Amino acid sequence: MRVSPDQFEKIARSLPEIGRDPASVRKRIETMEALLERGFTMPGINRQFGLDAIIGLIPVLGDVITTAMGAWIVWEARNLGMSKFQITRMAANVGVDSLLGLVPFVGDAFDFFFRSNTKNMKIIKRHLDKHHPSTVVIDG
Numbered sequence: 001m002r003v004s005p006d007q008f009e010k011i012a013r014s015l016p017e018i019g020r021d022p023a024s025v026r027k028r029i030e031t032m033e034a035l036l037e038r039g040f041t042m043p044g045i046n047r048q049f050g051l052d053a054i055i056g057l058i059p060v061l062g063d064v065i066t067t068a069m070g071a072w073i074v075w076e077a078r079n080l081g082m083s084k085f086q087i088t089r090m091a092a093n094v095g096v097d098s099l100l101g102l103v104p105f106v107g108d109a110f111d112f113f114f115r116s117n118t119k120n121m122k123i124i125k126r127h128l129d130k131h132h133p134s135t136v137v138i139d140g
Contacts (some may be wrong), residue, residue: 022132033121056101056111063101070094077124090120
């Protein structure tokens with residue numbers, strides 16, 4: 001089915017707007033980080049873990065998926081105008097997580113303890129707090 005330019009414009013206007021402002025980006029990144037790193041709690045030891053540890057159990061494909069999700073966080077940070085040094089540090093965090101995640105069993109345990117997305121979120125928050133102070137959220 002072919003969509004005319006008028007139909008396309010009508011569909012595009014009906015979709016919700018994805019904010020490109022720093023506050024919207026911060027909210028999206030915080031949500032993704034929470035989903036990847038803190039979505040669930042292990043009973044008995046009260047240790048939080050997320051989809052990064054669960055999806056990483058799938059050999060190779062799981063690591064590709066979690067790497068893509070971590071890379072998305074780095075891409076969003078790049079769109080915030082963060083420095084090349086910060087982006088490189090964040091990419092290195094994702095890279096280390098990805099490479100060690102490929103090692104069977106060791107990588108799965110590593111995903112449980114090394115939280116690359118949380119480390120990257122801290123880098124992004126420091127940048128946003130300094131350069132976009134209006135995005136600061138007080139946790140209560």
